[in-house]
Amino acid sequence: MSxxxxxxxxxxxxxxxxxxxxxxxxxxxxxxxxxxxxxxxTGTTVSDSGGDTIKVxxxxxxxxxxxxxxxxVVEAEKLxxxxxxxxxGVLGKQIVAIEEDGASDWPTFAEKARKLIDKDNVTTVFGCxxxxxxxxxxxxxxxxxxxxxxxxxxxxxxxxxxxxxTGAAPNQQIEPAVDWLLANKGKEFFLVGSDYVxxxxxxxxxxxxxxxxxxxxxxxxxxPLGDTEVTPIITKIKAALPNGGVIFNSxxxxxxxxxxxxxxxxxxSPDKYPVMSVSIAEEEVRQIGKxxxxxxxxxxxxxxxxxxxxNQKFVEAFKAKYGEDRVTNDPMEAAYIMVYLWKQAxxxxxxxxxxxxxxxxxxxxxxxxxxxxxxxxxxHISKTVRIGQVRDDGLFDIVWSTEKPLDPIPWNQYVPQxxxxxxxxTDPNKGGRYKVEKI
Amino acid sequence: xxxxxxxxxxxISIGSVLLIAALGLAIVFGLMGVINLAHGELMMLGAYTTFxxxxxxxxxxxxxxxxxxxxxLPVAFIVSALFGLALERGVIRFLxxxxxxxxxxxxxxxxxxxxxxxxxxxxxxxSIAVFCLCFFGGMAILKRLSHWExxxxxxxxxxxxxxxxxSIALGFLIDRVGTLALTKPWFSARNVDxxxxxxxxxxxxxxxxxxxxxxxxxxxxxxxCLLGVYxxxxxSTWGLRIRAVTQNRSMSAxxxxxxxxxxxxxxxxxxxxxxxxxxxxxxxxxxGPNTGQNYIVDTFMVxxxxxxxxxxxxxxxxxxxxxxxxxxxxxxxxxxxxxTESLKPLVDFFLFFATSSMAKVMVFAIIIxxxxxxxxxxxxxxxxxxxx
Numbered sequence: 001m002s003x004x005x006x007x008x009x010x011x012x013x014x015x016x017x018x019x020x021x022x023x024x025x026x027x028x029x030x031x032x033x034x035x036x037x038x039x040x041x042t043g044t045t046v047s048d049s050g051g052d053t054i055k056v057x058x059x060x061x062x063x064x065x066x067x068x069x070x071x072x073v074v075e076a077e078k079l080x081x082x083x084x085x086x087x088x089g090v091l092g093k094q095i096v097a098i099e100e101d102g103a104s105d106w107p108t109f110a111e112k113a114r115k116l117i118d119k120d121n122v123t124t125v126f127g128c129x130x131x132x133x134x135x136x137x138x139x140x141x142x143x144x145x146x147x148x149x150x151x152x153x154x155x156x157x158x159x160x161x162x163x164x165x166t167g168a169a170p171n172q173q174i175e176p177a178v179d180w181l182l183a184n185k186g187k188e189f190f191l192v193g194s195d196y197v198x199x200x201x202x203x204x205x206x207x208x209x210x211x212x213x214x215x216x217x218x219x220x221x222x223x224p225l226g227d228t229e230v231t232p233i234i235t236k237i238k239a240a241l242p243n244g245g246v247i248f249n250s251x252x253x254x255x256x257x258x259x260x261x262x263x264x265x266x267x268x269s270p271d272k273y274p275v276m277s278v279s280i281a282e283e284e285v286r287q288i289g290k291x292x293x294x295x296x297x298x299x300x301x302x303x304x305x306x307x308x309x310x311n312q313k314f315v316e317a318f319k320a321k322y323g324e325d326r327v328t329n330d331p332m333e334a335a336y337i338m339v340y341l342w343k344q345a346x347x348x349x350x351x352x353x354x355x356x357x358x359x360x361x362x363x364x365x366x367x368x369x370x371x372x373x374x375x376x377x378x379x380h381i382s383k384t385v386r387i388g389q390v391r392d393d394g395l396f397d398i399v400w401s402t403e404k405p406l407d408p409i410p411w412n413q414y415v416p417q418x419x420x421x422x423x424x425x426t427d428p429n430k431g432g433r434y435k436v437e438k439i
Numbered sequence: 440x441x442x443x444x445x446x447x448x449x450x451i452s453i454g455s456v457l458l459i460a461a462l463g464l465a466i467v468f469g470l471m472g473v474i475n476l477a478h479g480e481l482m483m484l485g486a487y488t489t490f491x492x493x494x495x496x497x498x499x500x501x502x503x504x505x506x507x508x509x510x511x512l513p514v515a516f517i518v519s520a521l522f523g524l525a526l527e528r529g530v531i532r533f534l535x536x537x538x539x540x541x542x543x544x545x546x547x548x549x550x551x552x553x554x555x556x557x558x559x560x561x562x563x564x565x566s567i568a569v570f571c572l573c574f575f576g577g578m579a580i581l582k583r584l585s586h587w588e589x590x591x592x593x594x595x596x597x598x599x600x601x602x603x604x605x606s607i608a609l610g611f612l613i614d615r616v617g618t619l620a621l622t623k624p625w626f627s628a629r630n631v632d633x634x635x636x637x638x639x640x641x642x643x644x645x646x647x648x649x650x651x652x653x654x655x656x657x658x659x660x661x662x663x664c665l666l667g668v669y670x671x672x673x674x675s676t677w678g679l680r681i682r683a684v685t686q687n688r689s690m691s692a693x694x695x696x697x698x699x700x701x702x703x704x705x706x707x708x709x710x711x712x713x714x715x716x717x718x719x720x721x722x723x724x725x726x727g728p729n730t731g732q733n734y735i736v737d738t739f740m741v742x743x744x745x746x747x748x749x750x751x752x753x754x755x756x757x758x759x760x761x762x763x764x765x766x767x768x769x770x771x772x773x774x775x776x777x778x779t780e781s782l783k784p785l786v787d788f789f790l791f792f793a794t795s796s797m798a799k800v801m802v803f804a805i806i807i808x809x810x811x812x813x814x815x816x817x818x819x820x821x822x823x824x825x826x827x
Binding site for chain 2: 068222223233235256258264286287
């Protein structure tokens with residue numbers, strides 16, 4: 001028996017070893033291939049970096065549930081870096097991107113942020129998607145007085161000196177969407193969201209806004225992340241809105257698929273029950289299936305269908321690099337422009353010194369695919385707001401847009417706790433949260 | 440009246456999803472006692488199979504594309520069953536009677552499978568195929584040698600290194616010279632879209648509400664699967680053998696029943712049912728690497744509540760958990776009591792739990808309380824049965 005055990009042990013041990021070597025071989029071949037693309041594009045190798053390169057960190061989930069969304073953002077960031085390098089780099093130096101995987105795990109994000117700052121000595125970090133991951137790395141960046149660029153639309157109620165936000169604040173996405181719905185689609189709202197910080201905060205804002213503008217919230221419900229059983233919610237929607245009404249959807253991830261499939265099955269059609277989503281962009285439409293989403297709405301700052309020379313260039317460059325069948329969306333565009341905004345700030349500062357870049361970043365303007373954007377003293381950017389309707393090919397028809405970029409308001413003015421507060425990092429007396437004097 | 444029927448229908452439809460997902464596990468965990476944490480990933484394989492079949496049928500045009508779901512059901516069953524067979528032969532059969540190791544090993548398998556669908560491409564498939572060819576081919580040749588038994592360990596070790604070296608070298612080679620088509624992931628980490636054929640979208644309007652066709656389809660499918668499993672276990676020769684092995688393994692072996700074959704078959708059957716369930720849930724939810732994770736807890740819950748080793752218990756447990764979940768989550772329970780003024784606190788209590796997250800909390804609490812009263816589930820096995 002013992003002999004057999006040893007034999008078996010040897011056998012399984014070697015099988016395990018062999019498999020791990022095999023897998024590692026495959027994995028490392030993948031890694032080398034990605035690093036070679038970066039190298040060839042930057043035209044330099046990491047080893048002889050010396051003084052003629054600038055290191056930046058890219059911190060996103062490359063594995064886990066969020067990898068679906070975050071890998072697309074990484075692609076957009078790498079595209080921007082490649083374009084900048086091809087045009088001569090920053091301050092005459094090539095940018096070298098160091099990628100770290102946050103693995104959809106918030107403590108890992110904090111750990112990797114520390115590693116990028118301490119070990120790799122990066123000059124800035126582009127990263128994060130979920131608010132939870134941003135909240136996890138925030139203390140790290142504040143402690144090290146370092147710099148994070150964050151590309152995703154979020155719930156606001158935050159304004160850190162160490163973060164630049166290039167996604168929409170609530171007043172640049174949610175509030176205009178609610179106003180548009182009130183004017184065009186009805187006054188009764190049912191709010192559906194995933195059960196975590198963004199939808200809950202967003203819905204608090206929506207409820208306050210509806211109260212102020214004579215709309216009504218007829219019900220709200222939250223689905224645990226990843227849950228796919230939405231029958232109880234659909235029953236509640238039907239009970240609360242028997243004659244149709246607006247559904248405001250801030251679900252995230254897999255639940256969206258279940259929601260739209262079952263919504264259609266239950267006979268809640270977009271003409272009577274239009275759904276306005278704030279987490280569904282071109283990429284998600286493809287994954288859910290365009291037949292389920294047709295004629296529903298989404299609110300973003302950017303759609304692939306925006307007509308402008310800058311956007312045409314962006315879409316073409318992206319498709320050329322990643323494939324003709326790919327689509328661009330709002331977070332990708334925000335990720336793309338934040339790299340350019342950082343580059344402009346560094347060039348204006350003439351150095352990668354954090355303090356100087358932070359000062360120089362404010363006021364930077366960029367002709368982005370979505371239109372002109374400008375970094376404001378509250379570390380958020382002005383953005384154009386658009387509402388799109390899903391059409392047959394899975395892209396969006398832009399049915400409404402603001403005439404000019406809207407200035408961001410990070411502290412929400414509908415929520416009593418933050419009403420009357422603002423943020424200004426150019427004035428040392430004001431800082432992240434100060435009370436605005438009544439005029 | 441119509442509200443009552445609608446409630447019942449919705450509860451049953453939630454329950455049938457739970458039931459079809461748990462049916463395979465009821466066999467694997469219930470009859471064989473294998474804690475298979477990779478059950479969700481077997482469902483995921485079924486869902487991905489549906490996606491592949493859908494894409495194969497897409498170019499065939501209208502009349503065929505409408506029917507792809509009917510073809511994908513058996514294909515999903517076969518794919519998952521074959522994979523389950525390989526899993527049983529390769530891993531689980533060495534771990535019978537050791538639940539803790541099985542737990543860890545199947546968890547590992549589930550991680551591997553999830554990463555596999557994310558990164559699978561032609562390169563990986565070719566490498567694995569070449570490895571298998573070299574390793575098992577070499578073994579088959581070497582086995583003919585007369586002194587095979589003596590050199591066995593050494594031969595296997597050396598063969599392993601040679602075959603992995605060959606496959607890795609080939610992998611690198613293809614990676615260098617090959618086109619993007621070879622290294623492009625088939626599915627990638629993104630979710631894929633499975634769009635139901637038009638006859639499964641929309642619903643049947645009756646009594647003032649709409650029964651979604653997809654739900655009706657799943658209910659019908661669940662019934663068919665249940666009847667099939669019942670017939671197989673109680674009317675066929677192999678079913679008889681499975682039941683015999685479940686009841687007393689050593690006695691069955693003495694009487695000449697090939698227990699190893701029975702184990703493999705049972706596991707394959709359970710895995711195949713997981714594949715069918717994956718095909719069914721792709722009509723309702725998302726298809727991605729994490730699809731299985733959304734169901735695994737619920738399926739174990741159903742089997743444990745129903746009583747391990749009892750299919751009838753699984754049916755009752757699946758349906759009642761579904762109905763309770765719906766009644767609490769949709770606030771129907773709160774509505775029933777609103778008419779009576781004296782029950783006001785009760786209404787408030789149910790209203791508090793009438794959201795999706797809180798309904799889950801309530802259901803879990805009920806189940807835990809229930810298991811305190813009946814630790815072995817609804818229909819516990821009597822006598823000396825599964826001694827695994």
